[in-house]
Amino acid sequence: MNLVxxxxxxxxAASPGIAIGxxxxxxxxxxxxxxxxxxxxxxxxEVARFDEAVRESERQLREVKLKLGAAGTEHIQILxxxxxxxxxxxxxxxxxxxxxxxLINAEWALKKTTKSVRELFSHxxxxxxxxxxxxxxxxxxxxxxxxxxxxxxxxxxxxxxSVLIAHDLSPSDxxxxxxxxxxxxxxxxxxxxxxxxIVARNHKLPAVIGLEHVSDVIGSGDIVIVDGSAGLVxxxxxxxDLQRYQQQAMRYSVGRAALDAHAQEPxxxxxxxxxxxxxxxxxxxxxxxxxxxxxxxxxxxxxEFLYMNRDALPDEEEQYRxxxxxxxxxxxxxxxxxxxxxxxxxxxxxxKLPKExxxxxxLRALRLCLRxxxxxxxxxxxxxxxxxxxxLRIMVPFVxxxxxxxxxxxxxxxxxxxxxxxxxxxxxxxxxxxxxxLPSAAAIADILAREVDFFAIGTNDLIQYALAIDRAxxxxxxxxxxxxxALLRMLQFILRSGAEAGIRxxxxxxxxxxxxxxxxxxxxxxxxxxxxxxSVPVVKQVIRSLDVSACEALLAxxxxxxxxxxxxHLVSERLGPMLGTRISREVFDPMSHRP
Amino acid sequence: xSEEVSVSDTLPGLSRELTIQNRLGLHARASATLVxxxxxxxxxxxxxxxxxxxxxxxxxxxxxxxxxxxTRVRVTCVGADEAAALEAVAxxxxxxxxxx
Numbered sequence: 001m002n003l004v005x006x007x008x009x010x011x012x013a014a015s016p017g018i019a020i021g022x023x024x025x026x027x028x029x030x031x032x033x034x035x036x037x038x039x040x041x042x043x044x045x046e047v048a049r050f051d052e053a054v055r056e057s058e059r060q061l062r063e064v065k066l067k068l069g070a071a072g073t074e075h076i077q078i079l080x081x082x083x084x085x086x087x088x089x090x091x092x093x094x095x096x097x098x099x100x101x102x103l104i105n106a107e108w109a110l111k112k113t114t115k116s117v118r119e120l121f122s123h124x125x126x127x128x129x130x131x132x133x134x135x136x137x138x139x140x141x142x143x144x145x146x147x148x149x150x151x152x153x154x155x156x157x158x159x160x161x162s163v164l165i166a167h168d169l170s171p172s173d174x175x176x177x178x179x180x181x182x183x184x185x186x187x188x189x190x191x192x193x194x195x196x197x198i199v200a201r202n203h204k205l206p207a208v209i210g211l212e213h214v215s216d217v218i219g220s221g222d223i224v225i226v227d228g229s230a231g232l233v234x235x236x237x238x239x240x241d242l243q244r245y246q247q248q249a250m251r252y253s254v255g256r257a258a259l260d261a262h263a264q265e266p267x268x269x270x271x272x273x274x275x276x277x278x279x280x281x282x283x284x285x286x287x288x289x290x291x292x293x294x295x296x297x298x299x300x301x302x303x304e305f306l307y308m309n310r311d312a313l314p315d316e317e318e319q320y321r322x323x324x325x326x327x328x329x330x331x332x333x334x335x336x337x338x339x340x341x342x343x344x345x346x347x348x349x350x351x352k353l354p355k356e357x358x359x360x361x362x363l364r365a366l367r368l369c370l371r372x373x374x375x376x377x378x379x380x381x382x383x384x385x386x387x388x389x390x391x392l393r394i395m396v397p398f399v400x401x402x403x404x405x406x407x408x409x410x411x412x413x414x415x416x417x418x419x420x421x422x423x424x425x426x427x428x429x430x431x432x433x434x435x436x437x438l439p440s441a442a443a444i445a446d447i448l449a450r451e452v453d454f455f456a457i458g459t460n461d462l463i464q465y466a467l468a469i470d471r472a473x474x475x476x477x478x479x480x481x482x483x484x485x486a487l488l489r490m491l492q493f494i495l496r497s498g499a500e501a502g503i504r505x506x507x508x509x510x511x512x513x514x515x516x517x518x519x520x521x522x523x524x525x526x527x528x529x530x531x532x533x534x535s536v537p538v539v540k541q542v543i544r545s546l547d548v549s550a551c552e553a554l555l556a557x558x559x560x561x562x563x564x565x566x567x568x569h570l571v572s573e574r575l576g577p578m579l580g581t582r583i584s585r586e587v588f589d590p591m592s593h594r595p
Numbered sequence: 596x597s598e599e600v601s602v603s604d605t606l607p608g609l610s611r612e613l614t615i616q617n618r619l620g621l622h623a624r625a626s627a628t629l630v631x632x633x634x635x636x637x638x639x640x641x642x643x644x645x646x647x648x649x650x651x652x653x654x655x656x657x658x659x660x661x662x663x664x665x666t667r668v669r670v671t672c673v674g675a676d677e678a679a680a681l682e683a684v685a686x687x688x689x690x691x692x693x694x695x
Contacts, residue, residue, distance in 0.1 A: 077623070077624050077627070078623070080627055081623045081624065081626070081627045081654060084627050084630050084631075084654040085654055085655060087634075088653050088654055088655045088656075089650055089652060089653045089656075090650075090653050090655045090656055091655060117655055120655075120659045121658075121659060124659065124661045125661070126661045126663065128622065129622070129658055129659070129661035130661075132623065132658050135623070136655065312618055312619060312664070315618070
């Protein structure tokens with residue numbers, strides 16, 4: 001339906017930037033088929049009409065496949081399975097039979113057949129097989145639209161200046177997205193780590209996802225603003241909103257383009273201190289995009305994403321291939337791979353574990369890995385094998401004390417010996433580091449620094465555990481302060497301990513990628529940052545605009561203040577003059593989550 | 596691996612019990628591979644697991660078996676080219692559908 005008034009929807013900011021355009025709705029869900037009874041002498045014509053729709057569907061699938069080309073064998077395989085479904089006796093013969101037996105029109109017969117096939121799937125225990133009913137829907141929907149003469153809304157048919165609105169995108173839609181002139185997209189479903197979100201970020205398409213009802217309230221042709229930085233979608237906005245966003249979009253793209261032009265340049269402060277800005281990735285195929293954004297290597301590869309949304313655990317060979325590709329692409333810049341950081345609750349389909357009352361403090365990450373060596377050993381072996389191909393560093397998460405570090409070292413040595421005995425050439429053990437993200441690890445940073453090759457400070461967890469604040473909890477979220485004096489003292493101790501032991505210390509939490517905190521972190525002595533690709537050019541430019549001695553003075557002043565809000569106030573006040581005009585507000589503000 | 600037996604003395608056809616060995620089981624891609632093999636034959640080809648039987652020429656049917664790695668399935672072929680069909684289907688399953 002088309003709305004007359006304007007409306008604002010809030011979702012998840014999946015890919016930053018602003019898109020303003022006409023909505024192009026891909027409506028795969030709500031096709032209401034006409035239902036009517038037919039006379040016996042209409043049967044043959046109705047079956048022929050059905051067969052023609054199936055042939056047309058086949059032709060369309062072949063076309064999508066051709067357009068995809070080499071864009072992804074995985075997508076091609078899905079499309080080939082869909083082609084086979086167009087010949088499936090259960091679906092196609094079933095629908096034909098129903099036209100004859102029940103004397104109903106083809107649309108109705110197809111709808112009924114689809115429903116019964118879906119039923120068969122919905123009783124399956126296994127989630128992968130149960131979810132194949134979505135494939136049945138995609139195929140049946142295509143035939144239905146051809147029967148009804150409704151045009152297939154293929155992503156490739158979208159004209160320039162459009163904003164794509166959909167409940168969800170099929171794998172073929174997502175693959176084709178890369179070749180269409182859409183300005184942005186808004187979806188009902190999806191999480192930050194969904195494939196669509198990653199593709200949107202990689203192609204710099206502003207995107208808001210997880211909107212729940214966007215495809216219900218927007219009609220094709222509506223004017224839509226997608227604010228991928230704030231996670232907002234404005235439908236048929238008021239004139240003043242439209243003008244405000246048009247200006248903002250222009251300033252953003254100008255500012256962003258200026259930053260991106262310098263993305264590959266080093267981040268050296270005004271007083272000549274080089275700072276390393278690396279990138280975070282979740283999947284191996286993000287590496288190229290992150291490096292193109294100016295990241296100096298990978299500072300955090302969250303390997304657990306390879307374990308999610310699938311039927312079986314990835315084996316050593318598959319892990320090895322992914323890890324090897326990442327380190328090879330990074331070359332001398334190197335990559336830090338974090339071992340499985342996952343809670344027992346997320347692995348239930350593979351590893352049977354008891355339910356826990358408090359999973360945040362339970363059997364997760366390194367604790368789980370040390371208990372389930374069948375889970376951990378293949379990963380360590382894959383990491384060791386991949387380390388031959390480049391600068392690979394191994395990092396373990398959620399360390400609470402020395403015993404865990406030593407246990408990891410023992411396991412690593414065992415896997416190393418095992419591989420040597422198997423004849424694998426491993427000239428040296430890769431660097432081993434830990435995430436410093438638990439208050440206990442922060443408090444004994446001096447002890448741990450003597451035991452490992454590097455630290456990576458995980459601020460998300462460190463803040464959460466040190467302040468005992470669940471940021472997502474609306475009742476206590478107001479207490480979440482990265483600049484709490486307790487945190488600053490911890491960070492200072494961690495960085496000093498690292499420096500005294502002569503080991504590298506980096507930071508890879510959200511705080512590292514937020515330009516509001518860059519000056520304070522430089523003042524603390526941090527010289528290695530790791531963040532999401534979109535933040536890299538911004539933080540690099542902020543670093544180039546700062547003077548380390550001024551940052552140190554700012555920190556000294558901050559350390560004298562008694563409360564988080566005083567420190568936040570101080571930083572807000574000083575940052576503007578410190579940065580001058582060297583970075584545009586339009587780029588800085590959406591990236592900064594200043595309190 | 597398994598002995599080949601006539602389904603029964605009175606019923607026509609050949610049947611053999613096999614194990615799904617590939618890591619992902621009879622998922623979409625493996626089912627597609629098997630359908631392409633099965634549709635080359637005239638014989639009716641059935642896959643059974645416990646009390647459920649499906650047409651091996653139906654990709655949807657095969658996926659509703661939800662046969663994971665290690666599942667035992669019985670393949671039954673009935674028709675003029677039943678012997679060749681059984682060999683081809685068995686080879687496809689035992690070759691792990693060309694995967695792994």
